[in-house]
Each structure stands twice: as structure tokens, then as C-alpha cells.
Amino acid sequence: KAGVTQTPRYLIKTRGQQVTLSCSPISGHRSVSWYQQTPGQGLQFLFEYFSETQRNKGNFPGRFSGRQFSNSRSEMNVSTLELGDSALYLCASSLPLAGGPDTQYFGPGTRLTVL
Amino acid sequence: QKEVEQNSGPLSVPEGAIASLNCTYSDRVSQSFFWYRQYSGKSPELIMSIYSNGDKEDGRFTAQLNKASQYVSLLIRDSQPSDSATYLCAVSTGANSKLTFGKGITLSVRP
Numbered sequence: 001k002a003g004v005t006q007t008p009r010y011l012i013k014t015r016g017q018q019v020t021l022s023c024s025p026i027s028g029h030r031s032v033s034w035y036q037q038t039p040g041q042g043l044q045f046l047f048e049y050f051s052e053t054q055r056n057k058g059n060f061p062g063r064f065s066g067r068q069f070s071n072s073r074s075e076m077n078v079s080t081l082e083l084g085d086s087a088l089y090l091c092a093s094s095l096p097l098a099g100g101p102d103t104q105y106f107g108p109g110t111r112l113t114v115l
Numbered sequence: 116q117k118e119v120e121q122n123s124g125p126l127s128v129p130e131g132a133i134a135s136l137n138c139t140y141s142d143r144v145s146q147s148f149f150w151y152r153q154y155s156g157k158s159p160e161l162i163m164s165i166y167s168n169g170d171k172e173d174g175r176f177t178a179q180l181n182k183a184s185q186y187v188s189l190l191i192r193d194s195q196p197s198d199s200a201t202y203l204c205a206v207s208t209g210a211n212s213k214l215t216f217g218k219g220i221t222l223s224v225r226p
Contacts, residue, residue, distance in 0.1 A: 031212050043159070043203065043216040056213045090158055094212055102147065102212045106158040 004093050004107030012113045018079040021110045025093030032074040037088040086114045121217035129225050134191040138204030148187045149205040194224045
């Protein structure tokens with residue numbers, strides 16, 4: 001079974017621009033979560049989508065947004081980029097199991113550099 | 116603020132030794148616990164999950180959970196140089212998919 005895929009793998013943008021990242025979950029997985037990883041803050045939760053609805057949101061400004069499509073693919077958008085947005089953006093997918101533990105599997109990530 | 120703390124590193128062990136990685140969490144309603152391994156420049160890879168108190172073994176890896184002490188650990192037996200990576204502890208309440216991660220600990224296995 002193919003794993004989580006993310007595109008693009010690398011991006012270089014300048015301050016003020018916007019960016020859209022894409023994530024395709026493992027086949028059959030319906031939940032997609034997004035995380036930001038930086039050396040200083042580590043891995044931080046951005047948001048989670050399930051059945052095209054945002055189910056959870058982390059403590060990030062409104063410049064960070066996302067959506068999920070009917071095939072469970074998800075996109076994340078960051079508007080008005082700032083230098084501090086430079087990070088590895090990770091997407092994770094999970095089934096999830098009703099009432100059960102939810103195991104998340106990560107994609108390879110998108111490395112965003114803001115100049 | 117729900118927190119996950121991992122003991123400070125880096126940790127260096129000789130090849131063949133046991134590496135012990137520790138993690139504490141603050142949210143008592145946490146139900147699911149995960150250890151991820153992340154090689155430099157790569158994404159996190161799930162190596163162990165544990166949900167009940169006690170030990171769970173998978174090959175050279177053993178996860179230990181003590182909910183009363185809010186403590187979860189990972190033991191790596193017969194450590195190999197290929198185990199050299201950053202190990203991330205992650206916790207979720209089980210009611211949703213949000214994972215809260217520790218900052219990670221870097222393990223170096225010396226040949």
C-alpha cells in the first residue's frame with residue numbers, strides 16, 4: 001500500500017507571498033493532520049481534517065488554513081508568508097478507528113524556505 | 116498547557132548496549148502513546164504504540180507505560196549504529212487525532 005505523499009517536497013518563497021501544500025493520505029485513510037516542525041519549537045499541530053471538515057485546530061494564526069476534498073486529499077495554505085514560517089511541514093494520515101486509538105503515519109514533508 | 120517532556124540529550128551509547136529513552140506527560144486524560152524515530156532530513160517513522168499500563172515488546176524495542184506516574188519510556192536493546200536518530204514521544208487523548216510531541220532526544224550509537 002502506498003504511503004502518504006506530499007507535494008512539492010521543497011519550496012522557496014519570499015515574504016508576503018502565499019503557498020499551497022498538498023497531501024495525499026494512505027488509501028482508505030480519512031483523517032489528515034498537518035504539523036509544522038522547526039528546530040526551536042519542534043513538531044507542532046496545525047489542524048486536522050476528517051470527512052472534509054476541520055475537526056481540530058492548533059494555536060496558529062489565521063494565515064494558516066486548510067481544506068480536505070472528498071477523496072481525502074488535503075491542502076494547506078499559508079498566506080502572507082513570514083520568515084518564521086520557514087519549516088518542515090508534515091502531513092499525517094490515519095483511519096481513524098471509531099472509539100479506538102488513532103495511529104498516524106507521516107508523509108515525507110514539504111521543506112518551505114521563506115526569504 | 117498540555118506538555119510532553121523528554122529527558123535532555125543527546126544520549127550516546129556503545130553498540131550492543133541498552134538505550135533508555137524517557138518521556139513524561141502532563142494531561143491525565145491521555146490515552147494513546149507513541150514513539151517515532153526521525154532520521155536527519157527525514158520524516159517521523161512510527162516504531163511503537165502503547166495504550167495500556169505495562170510493557171509492550173516488538174523485536175529489540177520495548178515500550179513501558181505507567182499512567183499513574185504519567186510516564187512512558189522506550190528501551191532499545193542491542194543498540195545498533197543504525198538506531199542513531201532522534202526519538203520523538205507523542206501523546207494523544209484518544210478523542211481526536213491531535214498528537215502532542217516532545218522535543219525529541221537524539222540518540223547516537225557508537226560502533
